[in-house]
Structure formats: structure tokens, C-alpha cells
Amino acid sequence: MSAQKPWLKMQQYYRRRAASLLFRRPLLISPEQPLISFTFDDFPRSALFAGGAILNRFGLTGTYYASLGLLGRKTPTGQIFDAGDLVSLLERGHELGCHTFSHCDSWDTGTAAFEKSVVENRVALNRLVPGFEFKSFAYPISLPRPRTKGKVADYFLCCRAGGQGLNAGKADLNQLAAHFLEKSRHNIQAVKDLIDHNRKVHGWLIFATHDISDSPTPFGCTPEFFEQVVQYAASSGARVLPVIKALEVLGVPGCRQESIESHRIGVGYPNIGQLAPNKPLVSILIPAYNAQEWISDTLRSALAQTWERKEVIVVDDGSTDKTLTVARRFESEGVRIVSQKNQGAAAARNTALSLSQGSYIQWLDADDLLAPDKIACQMAVLGLCRSKRTLLSSTFGKFLHRWYRAKFVPTALWSDLSPTEWLMRKMGENLYMQTATWLVSRELAEAAGPWDTRLLSDDDGEYFCRVLLASDGVRFVPEAKCYYRAPGAAFGGSLSYIGLSDRKIKAHWLSMQLHISYLLSLEDSERVRASCVNYLQRSMIHFYREDPDVVKEAEQLAGMLGGKLRAPYLSWKYSWVRLVLGWSLAKRIALFARRIRWSSQRLLDEALFHIEGRGPAGQSRDVVMEGRTSSTKSLL
Numbered sequence: 001m002s003a004q005k006p007w008l009k010m011q012q013y014y015r016r017r018a019a020s021l022l023f024r025r026p027l028l029i030s031p032e033q034p035l036i037s038f039t040f041d042d043f044p045r046s047a048l049f050a051g052g053a054i055l056n057r058f059g060l061t062g063t064y065y066a067s068l069g070l071l072g073r074k075t076p077t078g079q080i081f082d083a084g085d086l087v088s089l090l091e092r093g094h095e096l097g098c099h100t101f102s103h104c105d106s107w108d109t110g111t112a113a114f115e116k117s118v119v120e121n122r123v124a125l126n127r128l129v130p131g132f133e134f135k136s137f138a139y140p141i142s143l144p145r146p147r148t149k150g151k152v153a154d155y156f157l158c159c160r161a162g163g164q165g166l167n168a169g170k171a172d173l174n175q176l177a178a179h180f181l182e183k184s185r186h187n188i189q190a191v192k193d194l195i196d197h198n199r200k201v202h203g204w205l206i207f208a209t210h211d212i213s214d215s216p217t218p219f220g221c222t223p224e225f226f227e228q229v230v231q232y233a234a235s236s237g238a239r240v241l242p243v244i245k246a247l248e249v250l251g252v253p254g255c256r257q258e259s260i261e262s263h264r265i266g267v268g269y270p271n272i273g274q275l276a277p278n279k280p281l282v283s284i285l286i287p288a289y290n291a292q293e294w295i296s297d298t299l300r301s302a303l304a305q306t307w308e309r310k311e312v313i314v315v316d317d318g319s320t321d322k323t324l325t326v327a328r329r330f331e332s333e334g335v336r337i338v339s340q341k342n343q344g345a346a347a348a349r350n351t352a353l354s355l356s357q358g359s360y361i362q363w364l365d366a367d368d369l370l371a372p373d374k375i376a377c378q379m380a381v382l383g384l385c386r387s388k389r390t391l392l393s394s395t396f397g398k399f400l401h402r403w404y405r406a407k408f409v410p411t412a413l414w415s416d417l418s419p420t421e422w423l424m425r426k427m428g429e430n431l432y433m434q435t436a437t438w439l440v441s442r443e444l445a446e447a448a449g450p451w452d453t454r455l456l457s458d459d460d461g462e463y464f465c466r467v468l469l470a471s472d473g474v475r476f477v478p479e480a481k482c483y484y485r486a487p488g489a490a491f492g493g494s495l496s497y498i499g500l501s502d503r504k505i506k507a508h509w510l511s512m513q514l515h516i517s518y519l520l521s522l523e524d525s526e527r528v529r530a531s532c533v534n535y536l537q538r539s540m541i542h543f544y545r546e547d548p549d550v551v552k553e554a555e556q557l558a559g560m561l562g563g564k565l566r567a568p569y570l571s572w573k574y575s576w577v578r579l580v581l582g583w584s585l586a587k588r589i590a591l592f593a594r595r596i597r598w599s600s601q602r603l604l605d606e607a608l609f610h611i612e613g614r615g616p617a618g619q620s621r622d623v624v625m626e627g628r629t630s631s632t633k634s635l636l
């Protein structure tokens with residue numbers, strides 16, 4: 001069917017994105033001389049005896065990714081190496097890398113089974129070549145699922161994927177890009193252009209292919225073509241080295257233990273969590289944009305945390321009001337205020353994270369509040385669960401001005417859940433957890449990667465998906481509380497308000513696609529696909545009629561997930577408007593009415609806040625500075 005193709009394309013697109021942000025091991029690629037490596041997957045015999053011979057003629061060597069389960073077999077990439085070939089390979093100075101034992105698909109195989117196949121390959125190699133260890137890895141067939149990527153990273157100095165690109169600037173050692181030569185085997189110019197580009201950007205270009213033969217399989221190329229590439233590469237001014245030699249030139253320590261150590265500790269975090277008796281440091285990170293009205297209350301609630309070891313970092317994202325001035329009043333030893341030019345909430349959060357030192361991270365938006373014992377309650381539970389990969393959540397109540405009237409409404413997310421279960425509930429039932437509810441270990445924050453600055457409205461939703469994916473699961477702490485100032489309070493500036501801006505619609509769609517790919521990476525089952533369709537259906541209202549392209553993509557995606565999208569539901573109050581004026585206008589009117597409603601509710605709540613004596617003139621807000629009581633009434 002013709003529908004099959006777009007789905008395949010879409011699937012590849014998701015898979016390409018799913019793991020790229022998570023479990024990164026960043027390395028700045030800036031060698032004096034550009035680098036080029038030649039790699040062969042599966043290690044068909046011809047790759048050594050034809051391909052390797054060509055490299056040797058130029059005084060060069062390559063890297064061969066072997067699946068020992070394929071030993072001596074005939075496969076779609078040709079006749080595979082035998083035990084004797086392993087010795088020939090090493091004698092000729094080539095490198096041997098790991099490709100799993102059974103050559104299992106990196107996406108379709110569950111993470112545990114995949115890891116088992118990696119270990120099995122090691123054991124099998126040791127039987128054939130005692131004492132020899134694989135140092136690098138290439139993902140078979142597909143790109144990895146995020147959790148698979150996280151697991152495999154612990155075994156190797158680097159892992160190579162595909163992607164038809166090169167590695168320049170900040171590359172990811174856990175997912176190095178490669179260019180498969182067979183895909184341009186009829187276009188030598190494309191390959192030459194890539195080599196030229198690599199020279200220009202001082203990058204590391206990794207070529208990959210399979211067999212080298214006069215009548216190559218679809219996965220290989222001819223000796224003539226291969227030789228042309230090698231010749232051009234060798235004369236391009238680049239150093240042509242096998243993968244591990246290239247890593248050495250790039251300054252990556254040559255043994256596994258060293259590399260893990262330098263990665264985890266070398267970045268200068270005080271590893272206080274492990275060095276008891278000191279308590280772990282918690283970093284409270286506050287991105288702020290035009291929050292002059294709320295920021296001092298937010299900062300007070302941060303400083304009032306009964307957990308003593310804390311640092312507070314505010315990143316003012318180029319506010320046009322007095323946010324920076326107000327925040328600066330709090331500057332002290334434990335409170336750092338920095339400002340940057342306006343780049344959006346995600347960028348501000350990345351800045352805050354990069355400056356932080358804590359073993360645990362508390363995200364806090366500049367208009368939200370924490371109960372004084374919020375962090376302490378969560379840290380107490382953490383002492384019981386031991387794993388640094390446990391993600392902690394808490395309750396949250398919504399308010400406009402009167403935080404003490406906040407409504408704490410439990411949802412299906414308010415419990416201990418596995419990553420899959422949590423995401424299914426979130427997406428299938430349209431639920432969310434407020435940003436401040438989480439307490440995230442440094443390990444998890446590093447594994448999740450940075451906030452995605454392309455996302456505008458649901459950047460926190462997407463970010464915490466990744467944190468979740470990297471985690472062992474969520475531990476819900478019912479005693480811990482935070483207070484979420486409902487959108488509409490920060491009128492117009494609300495990040496969670498999608499509205500009708502085209503940029504926001506596109507960004508929201510991107511976030512949704514990422515959500516779906518993350519969930520499918522954990523489990524691709526009937527129930528998961530049903531949740532994804534529900535999720536698409538609920539979000540249709542944001543796109544419907546506004547963006548026909550997105551609607552079409554969403555419908556296609558729902559179809560491939562086994563569902564069908566209906567036209568979204570618009571309240572009956574506006575359905576007559578729709579009949580008379582059309583969809584777009586009806587939706588605009590409905591949104592406008594909602595804004596008016598928010599705005600009047602906010603005014604009323606503000607008035608009551610002042611009347612009840614807790615407004616700017618009220619003394620009760622100082623309580624938080626003394627704030628050791630756990631009564632929620634003394635929050636401000």
C-alpha cells in the first residue's frame with residue numbers, strides 16, 4: 001500500500017531523533033588535522049581481503065565491526081569472516097570492534113536482550129582471542145533506542161551509528177555519525193564533496209560499508225569505487241586512522257575505566273552525595289523572564305527550604321521589566337543571579353544547569369513556590385531508594401494569587417510508576433506534572449541531555465520525558481508540595497499557552513512527535529499505540545484548520561498507529577459561531593473568551609489576596625524567611 005512508505009519514513013525520522021539528545025558523551029572535535037576513518041560492518045571476508053588490502057596499499061588501516069554469531073556464515077552482506085581471519089586482521093594492523101553477537105536490530109531488540117548480545121560477543125571473542133577486548137562499537141541495522149544507548153555506552157570508548165553525516169564541533173561519542181559508502185556508490189562526487197567539507201570544518205569523517213567486491217551486495221561497493229575514495233581521502237590533507245587511533249588523537253583516554261572516571265568526575269562536580277557525612281548539595285534553578293511581580297516570593301520560598309545544603313541560581317532571560325533588579329536584592333553567598341540576552345526559557349535553564357554544582361536539581365519557574373520542606377521530604381525518601389537513577393516527584397496545587405487556597409487535585413500520575421506506565425498515563429489521559437514537582441539527580445540530568453531550545457510551549461514536557469526515559473522509574477512523595485501559579489496569571493507570557501502562533505504550533509507538534517517516539521522506544525505494543533492515538537486526538541484542537549500540514553501528518557501517524565482521528569470537539573457554545581463564521585474564527589473567539597475568563601478570575605483572586613491580608617503590605621510573607629514550620633499557611 002502507498003501508506004506504507006510515508007510511515008516508514010516517519011518511523012525512521014522518529015528513531016533518528018529519539019536517542020540523539022539522551023545519554024550523550026560530548027566531545028569537542030577539533031583536531032589539528034581533519035580525521036577520516038574507514039569502517040566495515042559485519043566483517044565480510046571481502047572487506048578484509050579486498051577493502052583492507054586497498055587501505056594497506058596506502059599505508060592505512062581500518063576498523064571492522066564483528067558479530068561473532070555470524071562467524072563463517074553466508075549473510076546478505078556476503079561471506080562472513082572465520083576464526084583465522086581474525087588473526088589476519090590483527091596482524092595487518094586493523095582494529096576489531098563489536099557489533100553484538102547475534103547482529104540484532106538496535107531498535108527492535110529490547111534493551112536487556114541487546115545488552116546480553118553485547119556481552120555474549122565479548123565472551124565469544126575472548127574464547128577465540130584470549131585477552132583481547134573490544135573498545136568500540138557499531139549499532140547494527142538501526143539507530144538505538146535511548147535506553148539501549150545508555151546501557152551500551154558503559155562498555156565502550158565510543159559507539160558509531162549512521163546518519164550520513166560527519167562529526168564536527170560537539171560530537172557525541174555514544175552516537176558518532178557515519179557515512180555509508182554504498183548509499184553514494186554511484187556518485188563519487190558526493191563523497192569527494194563530503195571529504196572537502198570535512199577538511200573545511202576540521203571534523204572527523206567516518207565512512208562505513210560492508211563487502212568490497214566486483215559484484216557487491218546492496219550493502220557494499222566495488223574495489224574501484226572504494227579505492228577512489230581512499231585515494232581522495234589520503235590526499236585530502238586528513239589523517240586517515242582507525243577509530244580508536246582517531247580517539248587517541250582527539251585526546252580521549254585510551255582505556256575504558258579511565259574514560260568513565262574522567263567523564264563522571266573530571267567535570268568538577270563535588271560528588272557530595274557519595275562523600276557522607278556531608279549532605280548532598282541541591283541546586284535550585286530558576287529561569288526568569290518578566291517576573292518582577294512574583295520573583296521575590298519564589299526566591300523566598302527557595303531560600304526557606306529546610307534542606308540546608310542548597311544553592312540558588314537565577315538566570316534572567318533578558319527581562320524588559322525589573323526582574324533582574326528585584327532578583328539582585330537576594331544576591332548572596334548561596335544565591336547567584338546572572339543575566340543573558342533573551343533566548344527563551346529552555347536556553348535560560350541550560351545556562352542555569354551549566355553553572356550549577358549540586359548533586360540534585362530542583363527546577364523552579366519564577367512564579368511558582370515550594371513548600372518549605374519540599375526538598376527535605378524528597379531527600380528523605382531518596383535515602384531509602386539508593387539508586388541515583390530514581391526520579392522523585394511530588395504533589396502540586398494550582399493557584400492564581402492565593403497560594404494558601406491552592407487546589408491539590410490528585411491524578412493518575414500521583415504514584416510510583418515505571419517510565420512506560422508514567423508516559424502512557426500522561427499521554428493517554430492528557431495529564432501533566434508541574435516542573436517544580438521533580439527532584440532530579442545529577443546523573444539523570446546528564447543522561448537526559450540539555451533542554452531542547454527548539455521547543456516553545458511544551459519544552460518541560462519533552463525534557464522530563466527524557467529524564468524519565470533515563471530513569472529507573474518515578475518515586476512519588478506525597479508529603480512534598482509545590483504551588484503552581486496557573487497560566488493566565490502571568491498573562492500572555494504563559495509558556496504553556498499555545499494560542500495560534502504558527503511557530504508555537506510547529507514547536508508543539510515537534511514536541512508531540514518526540515513524546516511518541518520516546519514512548520514507542522520503551523514499548524511498541526497495542527496499548528501504547530492506543531495511548532499515542534488518544535494523545536494525538538486530544539491535541540487536534542491546537543492544529544485543526546490552522547495548520548493543514550500538521551493535521552495531515554497527525555492523521556497519517558494515527559492511521560499507522562492503528563487509529564483514526566476525528567475532528568476535534570469545540571464547546572457547544574461556539575458551535576453556532578463555527579457554522580456561521582467557520583472553524584478558525586470560532587476557535588479564535590473561544591480562545592479569546594478563555595483569556596477574558598482567566599483575566600477576570602485573576603483580578604478577583606488578587607483582590608481577595610489583598611483583602612485577606614497577604615498582599616504586598618501583609619506581614620505574613622516574612623514567615624517564609626524564618627520559615628521552619630511545615631504548615632502550608634506560613635509559606636509566604
Ligand SMILES: [Zn+2]
Pocket residue numbers: 041042099103140141
Ligand atoms: Zn551490520
